[in-house]
Amino acid sequence: MTDYTPTLTISRPPPGERSKRERATERRSTMILLAPALVFLALMSIWPFAYLLYASFTSYQLAVPIPIEWVGFDNFTKLLSGERFWSSLGITAIFALVAVPLQILIGLGLAMLINSVVRGREIYASLFLIPMMLAPIIVGFSWNLFLNPIYGPLNAALRGMGLSPPAWAQSPEWALPTVVAVDIWQWTPLVMVILLAGLRSIPPRIFEAAKVDGSSPVQTFFNIILPMLAPYMVVAFVLRFIDSFKVFDVIYILTRGGPGTSTQNLAYYTYDVGFGRFQFGSAGALSIIQLILLIVGTSLILALVRRRGVGAADGGRS
Amino acid sequence: MASIELRNVNKWYGQAVHAVKDVSFTIEDGEFFGLLGPSGSGKTSVLRMLAGLETITEGDMLFDGVSVADKTPQQRNIAMVFEQNALYPHMTARQNIAYPLKIRGKSKAEINEMVGDVARMLHIDHLIDRRASQMSGGQQQRVAIARALVRRPNLLCLDEPIAHLDTLLRARLRGELKRLQRSLGTTSVIVTHDPIEAMTMTDRLAVMRDGMLQQIGTADEIHNRPVNAFVSQFFGLHSMNMFRLSHLREEAGKYYARLEGGEVGVPESLTPLASAAGSLILGCRPHAVEVLKSGEQAPADAFTVTGKVYVAEPLGDEMLVTIQVGDLIVQAFDGRKRDYAIDEEVTVAARSGMLYAFNPDTEATTRFSEGSAGSLKSEIRAV
Numbered sequence: 001m002t003d004y005t006p007t008l009t010i011s012r013p014p015p016g017e018r019s020k021r022e023r024a025t026e027r028r029s030t031m032i033l034l035a036p037a038l039v040f041l042a043l044m045s046i047w048p049f050a051y052l053l054y055a056s057f058t059s060y061q062l063a064v065p066i067p068i069e070w071v072g073f074d075n076f077t078k079l080l081s082g083e084r085f086w087s088s089l090g091i092t093a094i095f096a097l098v099a100v101p102l103q104i105l106i107g108l109g110l111a112m113l114i115n116s117v118v119r120g121r122e123i124y125a126s127l128f129l130i131p132m133m134l135a136p137i138i139v140g141f142s143w144n145l146f147l148n149p150i151y152g153p154l155n156a157a158l159r160g161m162g163l164s165p166p167a168w169a170q171s172p173e174w175a176l177p178t179v180v181a182v183d184i185w186q187w188t189p190l191v192m193v194i195l196l197a198g199l200r201s202i203p204p205r206i207f208e209a210a211k212v213d214g215s216s217p218v219q220t221f222f223n224i225i226l227p228m229l230a231p232y233m234v235v236a237f238v239l240r241f242i243d244s245f246k247v248f249d250v251i252y253i254l255t256r257g258g259p260g261t262s263t264q265n266l267a268y269y270t271y272d273v274g275f276g277r278f279q280f281g282s283a284g285a286l287s288i289i290q291l292i293l294l295i296v297g298t299s300l301i302l303a304l305v306r307r308r309g310v311g312a313a314d315g316g317r318s
Numbered sequence: 319m320a321s322i323e324l325r326n327v328n329k330w331y332g333q334a335v336h337a338v339k340d341v342s343f344t345i346e347d348g349e350f351f352g353l354l355g356p357s358g359s360g361k362t363s364v365l366r367m368l369a370g371l372e373t374i375t376e377g378d379m380l381f382d383g384v385s386v387a388d389k390t391p392q393q394r395n396i397a398m399v400f401e402q403n404a405l406y407p408h409m410t411a412r413q414n415i416a417y418p419l420k421i422r423g424k425s426k427a428e429i430n431e432m433v434g435d436v437a438r439m440l441h442i443d444h445l446i447d448r449r450a451s452q453m454s455g456g457q458q459q460r461v462a463i464a465r466a467l468v469r470r471p472n473l474l475c476l477d478e479p480i481a482h483l484d485t486l487l488r489a490r491l492r493g494e495l496k497r498l499q500r501s502l503g504t505t506s507v508i509v510t511h512d513p514i515e516a517m518t519m520t521d522r523l524a525v526m527r528d529g530m531l532q533q534i535g536t537a538d539e540i541h542n543r544p545v546n547a548f549v550s551q552f553f554g555l556h557s558m559n560m561f562r563l564s565h566l567r568e569e570a571g572k573y574y575a576r577l578e579g580g581e582v583g584v585p586e587s588l589t590p591l592a593s594a595a596g597s598l599i600l601g602c603r604p605h606a607v608e609v610l611k612s613g614e615q616a617p618a619d620a621f622t623v624t625g626k627v628y629v630a631e632p633l634g635d636e637m638l639v640t641i642q643v644g645d646l647i648v649q650a651f652d653g654r655k656r657d658y659a660i661d662e663e664v665t666v667a668a669r670s671g672m673l674y675a676f677n678p679d680t681e682a683t684t685r686f687s688e689g690s691a692g693s694l695k696s697e698i699r700a701v
Binding site: 206208209211213214215216219223224227228230 | 369370371390391392396397398400401403404405406407408409417418421422465475
């Protein structure tokens with residue numbers, strides 16, 4: 001019992017004292033315990049992705065019985081030189097860069113409004129959440145009925161007011177604004193909930209301090225509320241930005257990408273290439289392009305945010 | 319700077335809560351005024367009405383003789399330091415302090431100079447570019463005080479500004495705040511539940527309970543001449559010992575009364591203060607009580623009670639002995655620092671001249687201790 005130093009923590013013996021066999025056993029049991037999850041992940045995520053990546057470099061077509069050949073970057077170059085890709089990219093960009101900022105703006109307004117309600121705040125918040133809780137397919141069908149040029153209540157009402165309303169989803173000029181509006185209608189509540197949580201996290205003392213300091217409501221909004229909400233706005237923006245690449249259901253039901261290709265975004269284009277024309281190689285390439293765009297876009301947003309210091313570690317803390 | 323007058327101020331929250339009841343007092347120009355009371359006593363409501371953060375339900379409030387009841391905090395030109403966490407977290411200390419100046423449209427140079435001055439005054443110039451989250455609680459409160467002082471307010475409202483800091487820092491900031499207030503001459507009101515803060519910092523203070531004003535005066539006045547049993551127990555470093563006697567009776571020229579199921583002797587000089595039903599409340603501060611071990615003799619005219627030692631706590635020069643008499647707790651300082659065993663039977667004795675007496679029905683003070691003049695000093699020295 002020499003050189004005995006008492007310790008307060010019960011720790012594992014140092015590595016040197018443990019036998020090799022002991023460590024091997026531990027590693028084996030770790031692997032056994034992790035195996036089901038790893039197998040599941042490999043089957044459901046990794047393998048399909050690898051296959052997609054592989055397919056995007058081949059001439060894989062389901063409709064034509066030709067052998068699958070390695071074609072290199074052919075699929076990519078063909079897509080990028082086609083006009084349809086660029087018009088679809090433009091539609092996706094409109095969702096990402098017009099619809100999402102509008103959702104943030106309207107969501108912020110709604111959050112401020114609901115936060116100022118004293119009685120029944122939860123009731124209003126839940127009412128506003130309904131669009132988000134509906135299945136997209138239901139949203140699509142409901143709007144389809146609502147906007148129907150002949151039987152729809154909206155046009156009936158507008159006609160009653162002596163106007164001659166457009167055919168909304170079927171009109172070349174109005175189809176895109178219509179699907180964008182439906183997307184905003186459906187997803188603004190999510191932004192609202194995130195920003196409402198942000199607003200509620202600001203201690204009331206901060207507002208009182210601002211009042212005492214002589215800050216007007218407008219000054220308080222721009223100098224205090226907005227900067228303190230910035231981290232929440234970034235979260236909402238990134239979430240919606242990613243989702244905006246995946247808008248499909250509403251377009252599928254309301255316009256099928258039409259009239260022409262006027263509402264066809266990248267997601268719909270991919271679906272059309274893959275399951276309309278069964279060109280799985282090209283569809284794979286399209287998916288990969290979207291993935292790259294998403295990664296680049298999100299990294300850009302986050303890098304920008306980091307540089308400007310918005311949403312830094314101390315953003316929400318007091 | 320301004321003198322402030324409250325006239326019959328009432329505050330109702332909804333229909334049910336009458337938080338402030340008919341409070342009137344005057345704060346002189348440049349005075350450091352304290353609002354002291356336990357939680358729920360309405361002191362914070364009074365401060366928030368002074369600041370303009372709450373409306374006055376009834377009554378009036380005047381700054382320099384002009385009613386400000388309908389004025390905003392900005393129009394009153396008040397500044398406030400909150401308990402904690404009221405800095406703008408996304409701004410640095412400098413931006414926090416400069417904010418009230420910035421929105422008043424002061425020039426950059428002017429702002430820099432004023433912020434620099436006040437930062438030096440509060441010893442925060444070295445952390446002026448840190449954010450709130452990068453500062454300790456004490457530093458944050460210093461910044462909050464700087465933000466309040468930077469624009470030279472008419473009235474400085476302090477809502478327990480140092481209550482959440484550790485003991486040493488609290489003692490230090492207490493002194494700094496007092497010096498600052500004296501040198502700037504800003505009329506200031508501090509809300510606190512800590513009698514030490516109230517005693518040490520303020521010129522005058524008001525003790526509140528259940529929304530009602532109990533007593534206004536200097537720390538010495540309130541300590542030595544408390545108007546009722548509540549004030550005497552609440553105010554001071556150590557609560558006053560209270561003996562609620564009943565069934566006073568005379569037997570062979572001596573007087574006895576019931577206390578906690580037992581019977582105690584009562585000095586004759588105090589008996590005229592008892593109610594017709596024979597009830598009487600006596601009080602004495604822990605410093606006015608002697609602890610007698612068995613075999614020791616109490617002075618002739620002393621009021622004595624026998625109990626068991628609950629705990630004895632050495633406090634440097636003295637020993638604070640807590641004695642249990644039935645359900646009653648009596649505290650006494652023993653300057654001789656003798657040893658006490660747990661549950662040792664001792665007698666506490668107080669000379670009748672050192673005793674306060676209170677009306678058993680209204681609890682108003684009917685007799686003040688004669689020897690209490692010096693006790694405030696000795697109590698402060700003890701801590």
